[in-house]
Amino acid sequence: MFRSLTAFVLIAALITSNFSQLFVYAGFEMNRNYIAARLCENRAKPMMHCNGKCYLAKKIKQAAEKEKNEERQSLKSQFQEAFIGQDTRIVFSSFVLQVIKTPYILSPSFQQAADIFQPPQAFSVS
Numbered sequence: 001m002f003r004s005l006t007a008f009v010l011i012a013a014l015i016t017s018n019f020s021q022l023f024v025y026a027g028f029e030m031n032r033n034y035i036a037a038r039l040c041e042n043r044a045k046p047m048m049h050c051n052g053k054c055y056l057a058k059k060i061k062q063a064a065e066k067e068k069n070e071e072r073q074s075l076k077s078q079f080q081e082a083f084i085g086q087d088t089r090i091v092f093s094s095f096v097l098q099v100i101k102t103p104y105i106l107s108p109s110f111q112q113a114a115d116i117f118q119p120p121q122a123f124s125v126s
Contacts, residue, residue: 017070020063028056 016023028035035052037043042050 017067020067021060024056024059024063028052028059 032052035055036050039055040050040052041054042048
């Protein structure tokens with residue numbers, strides 16, 4: 001029961017954060033008459049036919065800024081969490097590495113050909 005409730009709350013939180021502009025539009029459409037009559041900056045100028053669109057633009061800009069700030073804060077907290085858990089102790093050891101001798105020759109010698117290579121003669125039928 002607790003897990004399903006927690007999952008539901010987390011899913012709802014993710015949906016609301018992703019669709020914040022959709023909720024702003026829905027709220028504007030539901031309250032369009034009130035916004036146009038009371039909250040619009042151009043309500044005294046009916047010839048502009050604003051009808052609250054200035055208020056809608058302002059709210060959309062606020063929602064975008066809020067979303068950007070939340071994203072910046074989450075990135076900042078993720079960056080800080082990445083450095084909190086790291087162990088910064090340095091351990092020095094004083095053991096000597098074992099020298100391993102390899103059986104190969106450092107300067108390889110090539111077998112020098114005594115003769116100059118000549119390709120085989122072609123057979124001629126006479």
